[in-house]
Amino acid sequence: MYGYDEPMYLISVVAKILSIHPQTLRQYEREGLIEPGRTDGKMRLYSQRDIDKIKTILRLTRDLGVNLAGVDIILRLKDRLDDQDREIEEMKVIIEKLKNNQPSKSIAKKQSSYEVIIFEKH
Template identity: 35%
Template sequence: MSVDETSPIFVISVAAELAGMHPQTLRQYDRLGLVSPTRTSGGSRRYSMRNVMQLREIAQLSSEGVSLEGIRRVLGLEDEVTTLRARVHELEAMLADEMLNRPGRRVFAAGSHGEVISMRAGTRVRRETAMVVWRPLDRD
């Protein structure tokens, strides 16, 4: 099992301590839909590090006078930006693949044994660095 920033690993008391809040505040934010932790099969909340970072951001925005509705909007826009960035990366990869496979855009090279190698534009064939020593036969 790999653990990343979205892995739900913290119980509410630990998440509250990491965020510098009271557990009841986390429950309220969950009811309001500001931060939605995952639930175990028994119904317990499990928070990820990303959730904790959102809670810290909520505390910061709240201390600056932003209303809960304003905070909801900010968090929603940040989620949208994250989603759009992922989509842009996906589309860039698809475009790169398309450009590579488009006729006339592929580069070919000859391998060390005469075979044809398809390559990406701008790359080089890896050269072999083996040395061959030739010695003439002794003929008497």
């Protein structure tokens, strides 16, 4: 079984899955929006996380009309929020340990997701 972050999909497969042109994926990479893995032969390989991130980029550009510069800003802000959420969770664990004066038995951590809530105009 492959992991969420393990690069395994060729550019042609990802393009077909998402119904986009491979050149679109190359453009996203040039813009710094995605960073696919590479084989020793320099072929691009995409992980499931990459695919989910590309889906978010497509939602932002197609459904909300955000340009790629705006997408870059949104994704950077989202990454910062994810980092802060992780820090908050870590602090909660530390506080809980201090309160109980013992290590926590189980910890549920929030995973990063590339889901965007789209509001419809009424």
